[in-house]
Amino acid sequence: MALLQSECPDLTLVARGKVRDLYEVDDNSLLFVATDRISAFDVIMSNSIPSKGKILTQISVFWFNYLSNIMPNHLITADFEEMPEKVKKYRDQLDGRCLLVKKLRVLPIEAIVRGYITGSGWKEYQKKGSICDIKLKVGLQESEKLDEPLFTPSTKAELGDHDENIHPSRVAGIVGPHLAKQIEEAALELYKRASAYALERGIIIADTKFEFGVDKENNLILIDEVLTPDSSRFWPAASYKVGQGQDSFDKQYLRNYLESINFDKKNGIELPADVIENTMSKYIEAYQLLTGEEPRL
Numbered sequence: 001m002a003l004l005q006s007e008c009p010d011l012t013l014v015a016r017g018k019v020r021d022l023y024e025v026d027d028n029s030l031l032f033v034a035t036d037r038i039s040a041f042d043v044i045m046s047n048s049i050p051s052k053g054k055i056l057t058q059i060s061v062f063w064f065n066y067l068s069n070i071m072p073n074h075l076i077t078a079d080f081e082e083m084p085e086k087v088k089k090y091r092d093q094l095d096g097r098c099l100l101v102k103k104l105r106v107l108p109i110e111a112i113v114r115g116y117i118t119g120s121g122w123k124e125y126q127k128k129g130s131i132c133d134i135k136l137k138v139g140l141q142e143s144e145k146l147d148e149p150l151f152t153p154s155t156k157a158e159l160g161d162h163d164e165n166i167h168p169s170r171v172a173g174i175v176g177p178h179l180a181k182q183i184e185e186a187a188l189e190l191y192k193r194a195s196a197y198a199l200e201r202g203i204i205i206a207d208t209k210f211e212f213g214v215d216k217e218n219n220l221i222l223i224d225e226v227l228t229p230d231s232s233r234f235w236p237a238a239s240y241k242v243g244q245g246q247d248s249f250d251k252q253y254l255r256n257y258l259e260s261i262n263f264d265k266k267n268g269i270e271l272p273a274d275v276i277e278n279t280m281s282k283y284i285e286a287y288q289l290l291t292g293e294e295p296r297l
Contacts (some may be wrong), residue, residue: 002036002050004099008090018044019053020232022158023098025084029076034225038279040255041265042163049276051297053097055283056228061098062291063194063227070193071186073222074101074213096296098208104213104221107175110154110163111183113191116145116206118233118246120165121152133167140245143206143235148193149183151289156211183212194227201289203249204240206231249286254279 005016011023011031020040024033034053038045061078077083080095087094089208090215114121114131118120121131122142130136132152140146153171154172158185209231211224225231229250239247246255257275287295 002048002135003053004034004037004048004092005180006033006093008033008087008093010086010089011057018042019056020181020225020262023264024103025087030088030101031094032101032224033094034097038230038251038254038271040258041263042266043265044230045268046270047276049280049283052280052283053126055280055287055295056072056230057097057099059228059287059290060225064222066197067193067226068224070189071220071222073102073226074221076100098241098285100222102215102221104215104223105181106211106213106223107183108156109171109183109258110156111187111210111212112152112154112165112207113149113187113210114146114152114207115149116143116204116233116235117141118143118206121150121207123160124165132165142244143240143244143246149195153183153189179214179220184224184291185246186210186212186220190226198232198234198290199237202237204235204237204246204291206233206235206246207233227288234286249282249289251279251283281290 006021008023011025012022014022014030019035019037021033021035030043033054034214036048036050036052038049039051057078064073064075077100080091083100109272117125117140124131125136125140129138131150134150152165153168154165156163168184171183190210191208199207210222210226213221213223215221232250233252234249235246236249238294284295
């Protein structure tokens with residue numbers, strides 16, 4: 001059963017994002033529900049990708065566990081049997097697609113790390129020779145690996161608006177210099193560790209987006225989803241070739257389809273069945289390669 005939108009009236013709905021529904025459980029915890037909604041170009045499509053939310057949840061849990069020695073994260077539990085009773089009553093909707101997480105102050109920065117030049121970064125480079133106004137060497141080709149991963153942050157837009165890419169120097173003016181430095185260092189270290197692991201398993205992580213929060217002691221905490229096909233570009237290493245666009249295990253397939261039909265990037269559309277099926281198969285393959293296991297759907 002696909003879940004386009006959760007309905008849990010005994011829980012306090014905090015927000016509905018592009019993919020996740022967020023509920024308050026108590027004074028110290030929140031419930032992240034990964035629905036089967038899918039967005040592209042910051043627009044939510046009219047129909048869903050069945051079980052996509054379950055895949056995203058399992059991938060995030062895998063990475064939270066794998067990266068936990070680098071920095072703390074907000075995950076309390078993903079085991080439905082350990083959820084509070086007020087959550088368990090919605091088992092038919094939530095089982096397999098929710099995370100109980102710590103309530104933290106969310107920092108208004110998308111911590112994007114790019115290891116390869118592609119997407120909006122490639123478009124900017126072609127025009128200005130830069131990414132997020134960071135000047136790069138001349139002569140880079142599409143999809144080329146950068147000499148070092150780049151921290152290229154953006155602002156977090158309200159639902160319906162578009163995130164704004166900003167120069168890293170502007171982060172300090174938003175969250176303060178101490179947290180700005182911590183965010184950049186943490187994002188780069190997380191990316192390097194994850195991309196090395198993924199490459200051993202046949203996946204190039206071209207770029208990804210991290211989000212962070214702080215606790216009452218102002219400690220930096222990794223939050224939201226992490227290193228999923230919704231927040232990253234995953235390329236098959238076996239077919240990687242510099243100078244062109246790449247096949248992918250992520251929603252770039254969906255973006256390419258939308259570009260091919262001249263999508264207006266304003267209004268969600270009904271996706272055809274083959275696009276839904278092919279998108280889901282890519283998410284499943286990514287999970288299998290990363291974990292060596294079959295997803296629980």
